[in-house]
Amino acid sequence: MKIQYDGTRYKGWQRQKGSTDTIQGRVEAVLSRTMGYPVEFVGAGRTDAGVHAYEQVANVHLNESYETGWLQSKMNEYLPEDIRIMEVKEAGERFHSRLNAIGKVYEYRLLKRDCQDVFHRRYAWHMDKELDVEKMKLAAEQLIGQHDFKGFCTKASKKKSTVRRMDAIEIREEEKDIFIRFTGNGFLYNMVRILTGTLVEIGTGEREADSIPEILLSGDRQQAGQTAPAQGLMLRKVLYD
Amino acid sequence: MKIQYDGTRYKGWQRQKGSTDTIQGRVEAVLSRTMGYPVEFVGAGRTDAGVHAYEQVANVHLNESYETGWLQSKMNEYLPEDIRIMEVKEAGERFHSRLNAIGKVYEYRLLKRDCQDVFHRRYAWHMDKELDVEKMKLAAEQLIGQHDFKGFCTKASKKKSTVRRMDAIEIREEEKDIFIRFTGNGFLYNMVRILTGTLVEIGTGEREADSIPEILLSGDRQQAGQTAPAQGLMLRKVLYD
Numbered sequence: 037m038k039i040q041y042d043g044t045r046y047k048g049w050q051r052q053k054g055s056t057d058t059i060q061g062r063v064e065a066v067l068s069r070t071m072g073y074p075v076e077f078v079g080a081g082r083t084d085a086g087v088h089a090y091e092q093v094a095n096v097h098l099n100e101s102y103e104t105g106w107l108q109s110k111m112n113e114y115l116p117e118d119i120r121i122m123e124v125k126e127a128g129e130r131f132h133s134r135l136n137a138i139g140k141v142y143e144y145r146l147l148k149r150d151c152q153d154v155f156h157r158r159y160a161w162h163m164d165k166e167l168d169v170e171k172m173k174l175a176a177e178q179l180i181g182q183h184d185f186k187g188f189c190t191k192a193s194k195k196k197s198t199v200r201r202m203d204a205i206e207i208r209e210e211e212k213d214i215f216i217r218f219t220g221n222g223f224l225y226n227m228v229r230i231l232t233g234t235l236v237e238i239g240t241g242e243r244e245a246d247s248i249p250e251i252l253l254s255g256d257r258q259q260a261g262q263t264a265p266a267q268g269l270m271l272r273k274v275l276y277d
Numbered sequence: 278m279k280i281q282y283d284g285t286r287y288k289g290w291q292r293q294k295g296s297t298d299t300i301q302g303r304v305e306a307v308l309s310r311t312m313g314y315p316v317e318f319v320g321a322g323r324t325d326a327g328v329h330a331y332e333q334v335a336n337v338h339l340n341e342s343y344e345t346g347w348l349q350s351k352m353n354e355y356l357p358e359d360i361r362i363m364e365v366k367e368a369g370e371r372f373h374s375r376l377n378a379i380g381k382v383y384e385y386r387l388l389k390r391d392c393q394d395v396f397h398r399r400y401a402w403h404m405d406k407e408l409d410v411e412k413m414k415l416a417a418e419q420l421i422g423q424h425d426f427k428g429f430c431t432k433a434s435k436k437k438s439t440v441r442r443m444d445a446i447e448i449r450e451e452e453k454d455i456f457i458r459f460t461g462n463g464f465l466y467n468m469v470r471i472l473t474g475t476l477v478e479i480g481t482g483e484r485e486a487d488s489i490p491e492i493l494l495s496g497d498r499q500q501a502g503q504t505a506p507a508q509g510l511m512l513r514k515v516l517y518d
Contacts, residue, residue: 040395088396120395154281154361155329155400 037108037125039063039079039092042118044158044267048085049092059083059119063094066114070107073099080133080274081140084226086266088159090143091122093274095133101126139203139221139275144232145268146214153212160213161232161268167239169209175238175245176205176216179231179252186255188231189224190263198224198255207235217272226263234261278349279364280304280320280333285399285508286359289326290333300324300360304335307355311348314340321374321515322381325467327507329400331384332363334515336374342367380444380462380516385473386509387455394453401454402473402509408480410450416479416486417446417457420472420493427496429472430465431504439465439496448476458513467504475502 041059051060060077067075079094104124111121146167147153147160156162179202186198204219216235218228234251237243243261251259282300292301301318308316320335345365352362387408388394388401397403420443427439445460457476459469475492478484484502492500 040393042395042398090396117398118395120393122393152281152361152363154283154359155331157283157358159396 037094037096037121038123039089039094040120040122041089041092042158043083043086043088045118046085048087049079049082059089059092060094062115062119063111066111067096070110070114071098078133080137081223081271083271084229084266084269087269087271088267089271091273092271093133093137093276095127095131133274136276137274138277139219140223140271141273141275142218142223142228143270143272144216144218144228144264145270146216146232146236148212148214156212158267159270161236161265163236165240167214167236168241169207169214169239171241171245172216172235172239173207175235175248176207178246178248179205183252184255185224185227185252187251187257187260188227188234190226190230190257192224192255192257200224200227205231219275228269229264229266230257230260230262232264232268236264237261278335278337278362278366280330280335281361281363282330282333283359283399284324284327284329287326289328290320290323300330300333301335303356303360304352307352308337311351311355312339319374321378322464322512324512325470325507325510328510328512329508330512332514333512334374334378334517336368336372374515377517378515379518380460381464381512382514382516383459383464383469384511384513385457385459385469385505386511387457387473387477389453389455397454399508400511402477402506404477406481408455408477409482410448410455410480412482412486413457413476413480414448416476416489417448419487419489420446424493425496426465426468426493428492428498428501429468429475431467431471431498433465433496433498441465441468446472460516469510470505470507471498471501471503473505473509477505478502 046059047057049059052058063077075096077094077096108121108124145160147156147162149163149166182201184199186192192198200220200222202220206217208215238245287300288298290300292299304318316337318335318337320333349362349365386401388397388403390404390407423442425440427433433439441461441463443461447458449456457473479486
């Protein structure tokens with residue numbers, strides 16, 4: 037299923053015991069009620085509290101076969117209006133939304149200085165300083181390729197690898213906005229937000245563009261920039277073969 | 278002052294006794310607290326409950342002269358984040374935001390069929406039928422000029438004129454949206470929403486494009502289309518000489 041949500045009032049994707057305020061928890065409640073048996077809703081990415089998804093992918097295993105159009109409209113009928121099922125497709129028995137994903141695209145939205153906008157307040161980080169976008173682009177280039185991104189991650193696991201491949205970082209300016217789009221094979225906890233926070237500090241001049249290789253080498257979270265606020269982040273797309 | 282607001286959680290512009298849930302009421306409370314004396318905030322247009330403003334204009338009379346930048350940041354500090362003062366300028370003693378306005382621009386946003394979008398749900402009317410935009414453009418042409426718009430108005434006053442001049446109606450399609458932009462010298466109560474509802478019924482084929490002159494002639498609200506929902510409407514601009 038392709039699913040879209042406004043993360044503003046949720047505690048992120050992942051189901052939490054005793055709370056119905058997560059995306060996964062809400063959808064599972066609706067699915068289980070509709071089906072009459074417990075259904076697990078397995079998402080490709082676990083977005084943080086306040087983070088949005090333009091196109092998240094999740095899979096379910098059901099005991100029977102249902103007409104996909106019926107299933108979609110039934111779910112949308114019972115889901116709150118800030119969570120929408122955009123598409124339902126039958127998949128192979130072995131399909132797993134997360135394990136089969138070959139990459140993800142995240143986009144961070146910055147609202148330029150002097151462009152206050154009431155309508156973007158839930159979906160962008162409002163800058164109060166001028167940003168040098170060319171410097172940010174130079175810095176972003178140094179993140180491309182396979183690296184240990186441990187320094188750009190909070191709560192790095194000691195057991196699991198923190199090596200990821202970054203395929204592209206595109207920074208584009210529009211009328212009022214600056215969009216930073218990250219494409220990679222996987223993202224660590226808070227990684228996009230810390231990368232964005234670091235790029236922004238480079239854009240304001242608080243930090244040099246060539247500090248990136250040092251942070252990568254050190255693997256030290258303290259050397260990277262601040263964690264950008266959740267509301268500017270959107271999971272744009274999950275990539276499959 | 279130029280002011281922007283998300284009308285979603287307000288009962289419209291106009292101050293109501295015993296309620297702080299209006300835009301005017303909220304701003305006046307902040308102004309009066311900041312100044313230490315009652316201040317009236319006179320808006321150019323009284324938007325309905327749920328209607329937004331990209332750029333509303335309002336004027337105040339203050340007992341003293343204040344630095345405009347100070348006033349703006351003071352107000353934004355105390356206002357909720359869905360109401361923002363975008364600009365403060367000193368005006369002549371006789372300036373009146375409503376009486377001096379020579380026109381207004383309103384925009385209605387429709388979200389196309391098959392383009393559900395969680396992020397536009399508070400700012401657009403989601404269509405569940407296909408719209409013939411060419412037919413809507415033909416119908417819109419018949420509204421241009423000076424007419425008695427009584428048929429496109431709820432609660433028409435018997436004493437006040439319902440004649441208004443419509444200067445332009447532009448209908449443009451973007452990726453997911455259809456925008457209908459109305460420019461005129463003044464708008465009656467619910468007029469833009471009833472015009473939109475009528476144009477949409479023409480777009481779906483429920484109503485003929487040439488029914489417009491009949492509605493204008495009859496002055497009968499019953500002959501016009503439904504009132505489009507508030508959340509799709511935005512006051513874009515107030516025009517002055």
